[in-house]
Amino acid sequence: MSRLIRMDQTGHTTVAEWTVDDPPSAEAAIAAFRAELDQGYFALISHGEGRAEQVRELPLDAALVILRRPIAGG
């Protein structure tokens, strides 16, 4: 089961869960993903130390996709 999570005030929230074998769940996840990006979140996949990949389309084969807020100099 793959997960799309959003880092937020609750720690994180699971926005969608899907499996490639279940097209309706994948379509719902894609819709949720686009809605979050429209709200200004950025999506990425972490590949371990030193590597993360920003994505603009939901990679259905990824186990975990994380949504983060923008950062700015403080």
Added chain:
Amino acid sequence: MPLSPPADALPATAGGSLPELANVHWRPRASEATMRHAGRMWTLSSVGHTVPFVAAAIALGLAGPIMLPFAALCLVHAWAIPELYAARGARAVKPRSAAGGEPERVALGLLGDLVDHRARELHARTGLMLERGRLGVWLVGETGALLVRPGGRRVNCYCVKATGAGLPPSDRAAHLLLALRTDEAGFATVANLAFSGARWRVRRRLAAPAREALDAAAGR
């Protein structure tokens, strides 16, 4: 209200660059060369602030014993100015909010999943997440990061934070860690450089737990 323009409205960025770079388009992208230049500028600035006071102290000292208190005051100024800059840099990784509660526990779980056990244990003791990069070794906190440059003698202190209120401290650190992993040079460009100078100068301005993290980052 959207947090930022939709992702597809942002200019195309190559090679996984941070979209936030669009907000600081006037800054040159960070690199080894820009970091060396910034380091030299900080050193020159420190010398420029210090040397006149030291020179004044010598001149006053030579003028006569009655001027010695004023000479001492000049030396205090010469010592204090770089210390104040270093203190400003060290504040970048000072914890801003009390950790605790369910959101922090959840955020800490996610943050722990992103790193290996050594970084997790160091974070538990110090509140800072160690991440090795091409530009050096990073220590990521809640609202800033330290970069220990190769060789371990110079530390760059950056103020940078996740936008939006109400995020648990570990969630803030996770935001910064993931942005750093996405584009290290972009992260260093977006962040504001608060100080660049000697590691020993920053270290003495850090709280004891953060000193341990700094020592670990410097390989000591």
